[in-house]
Amino acid sequence: MFSVSPYARLLQSSLTPFLYPCLDSASTSGGISRHVTRTLKPRRRQIRQSIRCQTTAAAQAVSPSDAAVDVTRYDHLDPSPPDYSSAPFTDSCTLTIAAGPGGHGCISFLREKYIADGPPNGGDGGTGGNVYIQAVRGETSLHKIARRGTLRAGRGKNGQGSMRGGSRGDDVLLSVPVGTVVREVWRQDPLAEENAEARRGKGFGADLRRDDPDDEAPDQSRKWRRDKWLLYPGTLPKSFTSADFPALPRPRRSNLVANEPDAPLRLDLSKPMDRPLLLAAGAMGGLGNPHFVTKSIHKPKYATKGEDPTRIHLQLELKLLADVGLVGLPNAGKSTLLRALTNSRTRVGDWAFTTLAPNVGTVVLDRNHGRPVLETRENWRSFTIADIPGLVEDAHLDRGLGLGFLRHVERAAVLAFVVDLSAGDAVQALKALWKEVGEYEKMREEDVSVETQRTKPDEDGMVAYAPFESSISPGMDPEPDVPNDGEGASALLLDPPAGRKLPALALPPITSKPWFVVATKADLSGTQENFAALQQYLQAVQDGIQGPPSGKPNGWRKRLRAVPVSAINKEGVEGIPGLVVGLLGE
Numbered sequence: 001m002f003s004v005s006p007y008a009r010l011l012q013s014s015l016t017p018f019l020y021p022c023l024d025s026a027s028t029s030g031g032i033s034r035h036v037t038r039t040l041k042p043r044r045r046q047i048r049q050s051i052r053c054q055t056t057a058a059a060q061a062v063s064p065s066d067a068a069v070d071v072t073r074y075d076h077l078d079p080s081p082p083d084y085s086s087a088p089f090t091d092s093c094t095l096t097i098a099a100g101p102g103g104h105g106c107i108s109f110l111r112e113k114y115i116a117d118g119p120p121n122g123g124d125g126g127t128g129g130n131v132y133i134q135a136v137r138g139e140t141s142l143h144k145i146a147r148r149g150t151l152r153a154g155r156g157k158n159g160q161g162s163m164r165g166g167s168r169g170d171d172v173l174l175s176v177p178v179g180t181v182v183r184e185v186w187r188q189d190p191l192a193e194e195n196a197e198a199r200r201g202k203g204f205g206a207d208l209r210r211d212d213p214d215d216e217a218p219d220q221s222r223k224w225r226r227d228k229w230l231l232y233p234g235t236l237p238k239s240f241t242s243a244d245f246p247a248l249p250r251p252r253r254s255n256l257v258a259n260e261p262d263a264p265l266r267l268d269l270s271k272p273m274d275r276p277l278l279l280a281a282g283a284m285g286g287l288g289n290p291h292f293v294t295k296s297i298h299k300p301k302y303a304t305k306g307e308d309p310t311r312i313h314l315q316l317e318l319k320l321l322a323d324v325g326l327v328g329l330p331n332a333g334k335s336t337l338l339r340a341l342t343n344s345r346t347r348v349g350d351w352a353f354t355t356l357a358p359n360v361g362t363v364v365l366d367r368n369h370g371r372p373v374l375e376t377r378e379n380w381r382s383f384t385i386a387d388i389p390g391l392v393e394d395a396h397l398d399r400g401l402g403l404g405f406l407r408h409v410e411r412a413a414v415l416a417f418v419v420d421l422s423a424g425d426a427v428q429a430l431k432a433l434w435k436e437v438g439e440y441e442k443m444r445e446e447d448v449s450v451e452t453q454r455t456k457p458d459e460d461g462m463v464a465y466a467p468f469e470s471s472i473s474p475g476m477d478p479e480p481d482v483p484n485d486g487e488g489a490s491a492l493l494l495d496p497p498a499g500r501k502l503p504a505l506a507l508p509p510i511t512s513k514p515w516f517v518v519a520t521k522a523d524l525s526g527t528q529e530n531f532a533a534l535q536q537y538l539q540a541v542q543d544g545i546q547g548p549p550s551g552k553p554n555g556w557r558k559r560l561r562a563v564p565v566s567a568i569n570k571e572g573v574e575g576i577p578g579l580v581v582g583l584l585g586e
């Protein structure tokens with residue numbers, strides 16, 4: 001009779017079996033209580049061994065279902081689990097960027113042989129580093145950025161004696177994958193805040209007004225402010241009377257601010273950028289003490305501190321850019337199809353939601369497993385296919401993995417609906433998929449209108465911060481960092497303000513995109529009738545006898561095709577590249 005040990009009871013009543021399944025399995029085999037007092041080192045070995053055992057067990061558990069498939073024959077399609085790529089993937093994240101603060105000005109006096117008490121010669125502080133963004137090829141995920149939290153540019157160095165200015169802070173570059181949409185959540189701009197305060201009659205504006213000789217009001221604000229002024233070592237603020245302390249100089253902004261896109265930032269980086277785009281210019285450095293020499297004060301013992309930098313909290317969202325998007329129910333065979341068409345090592349499994357993150361594969365047209373070279377009108381050498389997690393019915397009500405992944409195919413030029421011929425009525429499956437796509441489109445439209453409302457300037461006009469907007473004459477492109485290649489720039493402003501020549505973002509409605517159906521698992525018996533019904537339905541839609549499955553009257557219905565394939569045998573897939581290239585040229 002197996003008696004439950006106290007340790008096994010502890011395991012059952014705690015989270016331990018969940019955290020350390022190996023201990024749990026060991027406890028069921030008995031005798032674990034003897035090892036409770038073991039040191040951690042042997043325990044680690046035990047965990048490792050147990051994980052190895054579980055992996056083998058999992059592999060064995062899977063093998064009966066694989067038995068139907070000759071693994072050696074389909075080794076490209078069904079590699080052993082260690083072959084599966086497990087690249088981390090994140091498609092949306094938030095990040096705070098902070099430009100570099102300015103270096104402080106220097107308080108220094110010339111000291112040379114025979115010049116014991118020379119004039120002031122403190123250098124100015126260096127400007128802080130800038131934050132740039134660049135969409136680059138090769139990156140496919142935002143996971144590295146998601147870990148960053150805050151991305152800070154370097155601080156400008158302090159000024160030094162002998163009029164040596166501080167060196168600039170280091171710039172930082174935020175490399176994002178092509179297809180990233182950047183939106184500003186909030187912005188902290190100390191200078192804009194100070195300007196706003198000045199407009200309300202406080203801060204430096206008050207100082208300037210009181211500089212007016214006609215103004216008889218006592219100059220209360222000619223005071224030492226800890227956040228603004230640096231004093232000569234050993235000097236106490238109280239040793240300065242208001243008479244010999246200057247007015248606070250007007251805050252300065254780097255000229256580079258003119259190159260920043262307007263706030264709030266809304267960038268759609270849909271093409272690789274050959275030059276980085278400035279997001280936040282570094283803050284200006286403080287002024288050295290020579291700036292404060294006046295007729296009455298020859299040796300000022302103060303300098304200003306560097307300005308505080310702008311901080312912007314951004315939301316980044318990645319929309320993968322593929323030419324073809326695969327849309328299908330879970331387990332329909334999308335990943336298998338991607339593997340049959342491309343060299344992708346996407347995971348395939350006989351259960352729903354095998355794919356949890358989008359995968360992109362490239363179909364090379366002229367050297368793809370002996371397929372004939374295709375005569376393409378626009379000289380395409382290759383196109384890309386995106387495989388996303390399966391959609392379930394009512395995904396828009398957050399069932400399954402939801403509709404979020406559709407964002408990765410919303411920009412695809414062609415949609416391929418993958419339906420499983422062996423899993424019930426293919427026409428119903430197609431209609432269900434289109435319903436979810438329609439719901440996604442509705443959500444997208446709502447999102448855009450909410451965005452537009454949000455970016456409207458506030459009623460009182462206090463929020464809008466426009467760096468030197470008025471100084472740019474209409475027609476001049478104020479953003480030399482945005483290469484404009486005629487058809488569309490690499491970086492597009494979603495909501496370009498009036499006077500800026502930026503191309504509008506082209507996001508056609510999903511329902512008007514060319515689409516076709518890939519009917520998979522055609523190798524299984526009893527699927528012919530299902531396919532015939534599907535073809536009949538598509539013909540009826542094409543002829544206008546039936547409405548498009550999207551339910552939208554302007555839905556695309558020119559050349560509706562259903563391609564029967566057995567992706568697992570790589571049969572029937574040869575026709576797909578040609579079909580896609582034809583549709584891409586639409």
Ligand SMILES: Nc1nc2c(ncn2[C@@H]2O[C@H](COP(=O)(O)OP(=O)(O)OP(=O)(O)O)[C@@H](O)[C@H]2O)c(=O)[nH]1
Pocket residue numbers: 328329330331332333334335336337347348349350351352353354355356388389390391520521522523524565566567568569
């Ligand atoms: N007989 C047959 N089986 C197939 C075919 N295509 C895929 N399968 C099998 O169907 C199962 C599901 O395939 P997946 O490619 O993982 O399906 P998926 O649509 O990517 O599934 P999710 O990622 O979960 O949405 C696997 O067991 C495949 O081996 C086919 O053409 N014929």
Ligand SMILES: [Mg+2]
Pocket residue numbers: 334335336347348354355387388389
């Ligand atoms: Mg899959």
